[in-house]
Amino acid sequence: MFGENIKNIFCKKGRKFVNNTNNSKLKIIPLGGLHEVGKNMTVFEYENDMFVLDCGLAFPEDDMLGIDLVIPDITYLRKNADKIRGIVITHGHEDHIGALPYVLKELNIPIYATKLTLGLIETKLEEHGLLKSTKMFCVKQGQRVKLGCFDVEFIRTNHSIPDSVALAINTPVGMIVHTGDFKVDYTPIDGGTIDLAKLGILGKRGVLALMADSTNAERPGFTMSESTIGEVFDELFDTDQRIMVATFASNIHRIQQVINSAVKTKRKVAVCGRSMLNVITVAHKLGYMKIPSGTLIEVDDIGRYSPHQICILTTGSQGEPMAALSRIANSEHKKIEIYPGDRVIISASPIPGNEKYVSKLVDDLFKQGADVIYHSIAETHVSGHACQEELKLIQALVRPKYFIPVHGEYKHLRQHAKLAEKMGMDVNNIFILSNGKVLELDKNSAKVAGIVPSGRVMVDGLGVGDVGSVVLRDRQHLSQDGLIVVVLTLDHETGTVVAGPDIISRGFIYMKESETFIEEIKVILRKQLLEYEQNGVKDWNTIKTGIKEALKDFLFEKTKRKPMILPIVMEI
């Protein structure tokens, strides 16, 4: 279990305000999370001390065919391995913890996080065989840890996962406040409201720079409280129908509310989906969920109860084709099927890019006869991120000298910067950074000074970073028009074709129905090869290029497609 040697990591009571007596600067270097939603990672560096804030993954873009996930480029960490005092994690979402296994395989750095966050990290490290080798320190909201010259305080926030924190990072040049992912929830499910007073106190004392979550900077108003969803559930559960709720596996408060409403309406709860089962197990063990005994049942036992006694909790709220709910909706799930009249509640909004998946999911469920309640027709979800009024509240409390909007696409960062500007901040004191940019600060100044390596490292199976633009371009080409392989064997003495040309094609035309066409291709090839033979051309490259050229135009003219052409010449 994490937490050994826990004492000596904490700062003594009473904050020692370190003064930098020299000209050294604090460097803030985002390695991920800017101009994107995902793979959050920021480096704080002062002289010989460095720590890393968050260590997340991103999901692949549409053009990254076959890629499993994306992590930040950590060249800069590798170079400075001896300086790194720790990795601080703000909360347990994949875009903040997902790259840990890959980073820890290279760099053995201690992790500092709250209890639930560490619990989720543990599961992940265990899968990668990294649990024993990794030091993990459990930090409570309100506690401070020492990381070299940095003194980092964990501040309670609200978010769509419990135990999330903002950070007050005391540095030799001044105080930096980082909000982590947050919203302001005055009626949270548990854990209390974000510690606004603390942020106010920091603001009164003087904050050099604020780094704040920009995800919802485009949205006016205030994000609704998580507890409003419980009220909606209470109403929706008050029915004779069987209930099925899909939500994010990590949204523990949402899951708690499903359980609350199920208990109120005397329903048993069956959990479906490995990731959700994992999270519930961890959260329950660590005391983050209250589940009356006898509430949870096995999926196999659903049949023992009447519909009105059942609530099924499932993953797949984003319509992911392989997730439990999609399989249920397509009658491909081994244990659960939709009965006409089932009330299926999709308690999530589509994440950008998933709209079509979710739409198809809703359609499939309706077709099975379900009564589907989803984002377009009911308030079944609230965001975990702050909207404009909350962002302004934080600005007003923290009143930083410099402002660095973080966590979002460029448009989000820009809207967030605009908000700060409207509140009176000098536009020269706002820094919209991009990944790799180095922001240097001291008490009186801040400027972008230099750049370090950053970027996207693609993970495909066991390969980390081995798939690059060449392989992706080939996958793209193959995906559009397939390929045609031309293979022949030459006698290298005479240059005579002794076998072939043979044609194999995949993803271009349906070979079984294209015999005439393939024969036409062979005629063209034979003509070309005869020419080479007669002219004594034996050079492989000339022959390969000739084959490609001869085929390319012919294939395009006949099909308006451009398959990859792979000529293979063997010699005996």
Added chain:
Amino acid sequence: MFGENIKNIFCKKGRKFVNNTNNSKLKIIPLGGLHEVGKNMTVFEYENDMFVLDCGLAFPEDDMLGIDLVIPDITYLRKNADKIRGIVITHGHEDHIGALPYVLKELNIPIYATKLTLGLIETKLEEHGLLKSTKMFCVKQGQRVKLGCFDVEFIRTNHSIPDSVALAINTPVGMIVHTGDFKVDYTPIDGGTIDLAKLGILGKRGVLALMADSTNAERPGFTMSESTIGEVFDELFDTDQRIMVATFASNIHRIQQVINSAVKTKRKVAVCGRSMLNVITVAHKLGYMKIPSGTLIEVDDIGRYSPHQICILTTGSQGEPMAALSRIANSEHKKIEIYPGDRVIISASPIPGNEKYVSKLVDDLFKQGADVIYHSIAETHVSGHACQEELKLIQALVRPKYFIPVHGEYKHLRQHAKLAEKMGMDVNNIFILSNGKVLELDKNSAKVAGIVPSGRVMVDGLGVGDVGSVVLRDRQHLSQDGLIVVVLTLDHETGTVVAGPDIISRGFIYMKESETFIEEIKVILRKQLLEYEQNGVKDWNTIKTGIKEALKDFLFEKTKRKPMILPIVMEI
């Protein structure tokens, strides 16, 4: 020009209400457009007469790799070619006219549509060399045409393209009203409000069945008038900045409003994007746009004017990577670049599935220094489809006996059905059909009776329907993990390997950096082949299967990837 022989196609004044004296039924058969948004096509059939309503394409789904577009399966039309009296088109959008070239190549059927719609169809048929062979009849809103036993009246509607119509289809068993795509716009840009009175009159006389647009059936309220956008443009154009507006190429009213605001603010308009130029040319020629002379300039001449004198109209509002605006945003456009301070208005909402493209476009524009005005932060777009209150209005006017929600995914059809139910319609009189289902009606009854072939025909380059599930599955496989080709030449007498095994790979690993790995693969292959040689195995299939099996597990163990393995054995 279309319209020759125009006289004898129209019905005489005074409607002859045909009575069916026998037991024949009217068949309504959707061949596309249900459970999807796209490829709209419906067949109306009575005894020996048939006509087709709309003939649209759909854009390929994400899993249809390399496919250009999708059209309906017209097996049923082919079988009944001699019965088809015409194709009636409701308006000029691609999902209503886009399949015409493919259908007309097989079946020479006359087209009936309004002037602008025919103008857009003409351009399309010209590209496909079908203009001369196709008969086209121009029908005005308010006119009626005779198609065998059917008497079809064109009724004025509002939509995001001018000259759209609903249809009153008088059949031997009763009146069918089809709304086409519509909204109710009391302050349209031109052409007048949808002919509500006409719909009311039909309702009073008695309508057997209503088929109505379900696209926005999930949205409460009323769709805003197109003219509200003009007011927004007027405000946004009132600036010293250069203006750039992206919208749908076919949204002629929107384009008209851009021109109006440009003229008011003394700006010249340069049009960028081939499809938009085409539409403007056709619409202007046919009198659907008012462009004061001297307003339009060539893109090449933009540089001659100050920023505040310029408005650039462009395609690419959906962030399509190859469209003009995306190329401009990526500095890849030959003639236009973004200057810091340019005001770029994206006058469109993302179509489901395009959200990420649009998001990237906005980000790229912001990064270039543009002041981007888009759907998240301003009212720059209104829908062309009716919301719930409008749908109810139509129900209230038409008061049909039977109701068939059309044009939408299943969830839209279902919500539309629910609306009708709430207004008091008997649930047994509502038919949510799917493509291919045959609805049989007479005066007193309606029921689903049978099914005809329907489905998706994929167009890839010149191939129509030749790419099927096998080719797509191969493209999918290749896109994820690429391929590895193993090629060797055997002496067919001795079974000895005389050349190879050679390895060629694409999209799997980066070959230049994988020499050791490829050598390992060859070692495994040689071992396997030696075994065959020693055991006298000469059978190609055994050898190929053996190679596949030997490699599959090895490659997966080493990479956790599953490339396509293509073993090629040549013989001499």
